[in-house]
Structures are given as C-alpha cells and as structure tokens.
Amino acid sequence: MRPDIELALAARAENIAIVRHALGGLGDALAISPQKLDDIRIAVSEACANVVLHAYPPGSEGQMEISACTSEDELVVAVRDWGRGIRPRPDSPGLGLGLSMIAALAEEVQLGHDSEQHTEVRMTFSLNGSSRAKDGHGR
Amino acid sequence: MSGSAVEEPRHTAEMTARIRLVSGPMARPVLCRVVSMVLTRAEWPIDRLDDAMLACDALCAHAYDHASDGRITLEVCARDGTLELRVRELARDGAAALLRDARLPGVGNVLEHVAERLAIEPDEQSGGSQLVLVISSS
Numbered sequence: 001m002r003p004d005i006e007l008a009l010a011a012r013a014e015n016i017a018i019v020r021h022a023l024g025g026l027g028d029a030l031a032i033s034p035q036k037l038d039d040i041r042i043a044v045s046e047a048c049a050n051v052v053l054h055a056y057p058p059g060s061e062g063q064m065e066i067s068a069c070t071s072e073d074e075l076v077v078a079v080r081d082w083g084r085g086i087r088p089r090p091d092s093p094g095l096g097l098g099l100s101m102i103a104a105l106a107e108e109v110q111l112g113h114d115s116e117q118h119t120e121v122r123m124t125f126s127l128n129g130s131s132r133a134k135d136g137h138g139r
Numbered sequence: 140m141s142g143s144a145v146e147e148p149r150h151t152a153e154m155t156a157r158i159r160l161v162s163g164p165m166a167r168p169v170l171c172r173v174v175s176m177v178l179t180r181a182e183w184p185i186d187r188l189d190d191a192m193l194a195c196d197a198l199c200a201h202a203y204d205h206a207s208d209g210r211i212t213l214e215v216c217a218r219d220g221t222l223e224l225r226v227r228e229l230a231r232d233g234a235a236a237l238l239r240d241a242r243l244p245g246v247g248n249v250l251e252h253v254a255e256r257l258a259i260e261p262d263e264q265s266g267g268s269q270l271v272l273v274i275s276s277s
Binding site for chain 1: 164172180
C-alpha cells in the first residue's frame with residue numbers, strides 16, 4: 001500500500017517533537033479524536049525513541065522514517081530505521097517499557113523488516129471506537 | 140570548568156526534514172506544523188515565521204494540481220538563518236505553473252513577496268521539475 005505521508009528526519013531526540021507535531025496535523029486532517037490522537041502520539045513517540053536510543057551506534061547519526069497509511073477506519077503508522085535491528089539490550093538506558101506500551105496502545109503491532117530490509121515497527125490504530133479499548137483504560 | 144569544547148546548541152545546527160505526501164488535505168496541516176516547529180527551534184522571529192507559513196499555504200493550495208504522480212515531496216532545510224523549501228516530484232512544467240498559481244489579485248505573487256530566492260530546477264529523480272524557495276529569518 002502506498003503511504004499517504006512519509007516523514008524522514010535525523011534520528012535525534014529533539015526530532016521526536018516534530019513527529020508529534022506532524023501527527024497532530026494528520027489528526028486535524030483526519031478528524032481523529034483527541035484521545036485517540038494522544039494514544040497514537042505516545043505509541044509513535046515510543047517507537048521513534050527506540051530508534052534514537054538503540055538503532056545506531058553511539059556517536060553515529062542515522063535516519064528515521066515515519067510513514068502513515070489511512071483507510072476508512074484505521075491508521076497504519078510505520079517507523080523505520082537503517083540501524084542494527086531490534087534485539088535484546090541488557091545495558092539499555094530506558095525502562096524497557098517502550099514496546100509493551102506500543103502494544104497496549106495499538107490494535108496491532110508488527111516488528112520486523114520492510115521490503116528493503118529496514119528495521120520497522122508497524123502499528124495499526126483503529127479510528128473507530130474508544131481510546132485504549134484493548135486494556136479498558138479509557139479516559 | 141572542565142575546559143572541554145563547548146558543543147554547538149542543537150537549534151543552531153542544520154535541521155532537515157523530508158515529507159512526502161499523497162493526499163491533498165493532509166499537506167497543509169502537516170507541512171505547516173513541521174515547518175513551524177523547525178523554525179521555532181531555530182528561534183525565528185514571529186513575523187518571518189508567519190511569512191513562511193504563508194508560503195507553505197500557497198504551496199499546499201496548488202502543488203497537487205501540478206504533481207507528476209499524484210504526490211509531492213517537500214524538503215525542509217533550516218540552517219544559518221535561512222529556510223530552504225524544495226517542492227519536488229512536480230510535472231515537467233509544474234514548478235513554473237505552481238509559481239504562477241501563487242499570484243493573488245491585488246496582492247501579487249505571494250511566493251515572490253516572501254522568498255529571498257526562487258528557482259525552478261529539473262528534478263532528476265522524477266524526471267519533472269522542482270520549485271525551490273529560500274526564505275531568510277531577517
């Protein structure tokens with residue numbers, strides 16, 4: 001499926017804020033509810049933070065790419081990098097909650113590689129129904 | 140003081156983003172938010188930030204009419220007090236047509252008013268054309 005939007009940025013922490021703003025624009029265009037948009041922003045931010053923290057060796061800077069495809073009732077957001085892939089990291093500086101949080105907020109999560117062997121986290125969000133319906137923690 | 144070299148603040152470093160958009164209604168909200176965020180971080184004055192938003196509005200209003208394949212790529216690069224906006228994947232005569240479309244009755248051409256430099260260049264990747272705007276913060 002051809003994405004409706006692709007955003008490519010340097011994998012820096014401060015650029016996650018740009019991704020969040022771009023998602024806000026997407027939310028405006030698609031009339032996504034504020035609660036659902038919050039969930040999408042949190043999940044996508046976590047995926048981007050994983051790229052910033054883990055994808056590239058310390059001292060080197062790579063790219064991250066965020067793409068979004070929309071259909072009538074769902075939004076699929078993929079976060080890609082050209083780095084080392086997803087693997088266990090015992091010395092991780094984070095709490096290790098990122099992927100769990102993404103899984104809690106998205107209807108479906110796929111970890112793997114895209115057709116060009118980029119590391120990819122693909123998240124599917126339903127645009128119908130309540131926010132955080134999966135775990136019943138709606139606000 | 141450790142005596143180590145002072146690192147350049149991030150907001151003065153070059154900031155680039157590439158945005159590829161397929162559907163028209165998404166272009167304006169997404170591009171305007173990305174550009175405003177980039178320029179805010181670069182500490183642009185509000186009047187020039189507003190001018191840059193005008194340019195983004197003008198581009199988004201007509202770019203799809205001149206896209207070569209139903210989508211456009213916008214490259215945003217902020218460095219040294221300038222913003223370079225590059226609209227790519229336009230049809231062969233699309234960049235010139237997009238520039239013409241930015242003309243408003245009684246106002247003139249919005250892009251020519253706002254940009255310090257405007258250029259129409261071939262887009263080698265798409266085989267079409269690209270429109271380049273350079274806007275200064277001062």
